[in-house]
Amino acid sequence: MSWYEQELKAAFAAGLEGPPGPDCPAPEVIWDALNLALPPRQRYRVILHTAACPHCAQAWQAAKMIADEAGLRPPAPDPAAPWWQRWLRAPVLVPALAGSAALLVALVWLGPREPGPLAPPVDSGVMRGHGDAPQLLTADGAVLAPGATLSWRDPTGASHHKIVLYSPDGERRLELPVSEPMVLDAEVVETFGPGATVLWYVVAIDGPNPGAESEVRTITLPGEP
């Protein structure tokens, strides 16, 4: 790293003071972004926010310091080493090999089945109406009125799906396994409150394939806040 880059980093660190703004994410959201607990799109927004907000950049640095010292964030792969060396050094190698062997046995036992990679669910939104004229609302803030459903289309036909709902501040979160478009149930309103704004996305899950996430959408729950 050049002297100039070191100067830039020092100047950036020295400017990490300032009042929070009205659009600053909650500290929990910053923590979750750093620890990869937020969906990629929302994580990206938090990162961009820290570029413009010294206060949240300071909160990000604080979270990084604590998470790194506590060993909560796994070390990033060494880019200098060839892929096969990184693979051999990976701490997950033994369980991964054991898992692969078990999977092989299971595949031989159950017969050939080659699951392809999952594609993320698309066309997610609030579906209103039934029959010949259903209406799909994809705009942020659509009201999930009684009778409407959270709907999506899955191009790869995963075996099952999960809907993740969470409040903008990250304080409240619900993960609901679903087998078909989700009807508003009492648990959602009880968790977030009537009239609340809630972010949601769908995860497609299929056996050993990792879950593929849809875009994050925003809905408003029915009722007065």
Next chain:
Amino acid sequence: MTIDTLDQVRTVLKRAIDRLCSRWTPDAREDLVQNALLKLHQRASGEGIGTYQASYLYRVAHSIVIDEIRKQSRSPVTTSAELSPEQLAAEHDQRPEQWTAAADARDALRDCLRSLVETRRAALVLYLQGHSVPDAARLLGWPAKRTENCVYRGLADLRACLEGKGIDHVLV
């Protein structure tokens, strides 16, 4: 690691809060530990403090500290913007003209960061925060090569922008 006794919970919270607020007084840090314990107690459904993963307790400690900093930032006390360059320079142990030049450089750095192409800005801000390129790539969900390109093109753009503002050095 699962933590379920009050002493263990308190120890983890105190360690994190002491680390985050090492310059604060012991009393102020103890207040934050108590606030964190209260928050956990309010969330615990049954009797006792509840059962937690250490990572969750670190998240709570971080949240309590940042909330406190936000509260103090919003309280009606004298802010940096209301202090004269002489007072600010004294706070930073610098001469007034040095402090003003450093503050100008920091403002220019922020302005130039804002003017970068969005993808370069995202990669570069992580790099300036001390993340390695592979770590930044993981956070952004991008291939390492793309992230590396964005960091180095972002650095070049940033340098050109700062030089355009007449700032050759950003020493603080």
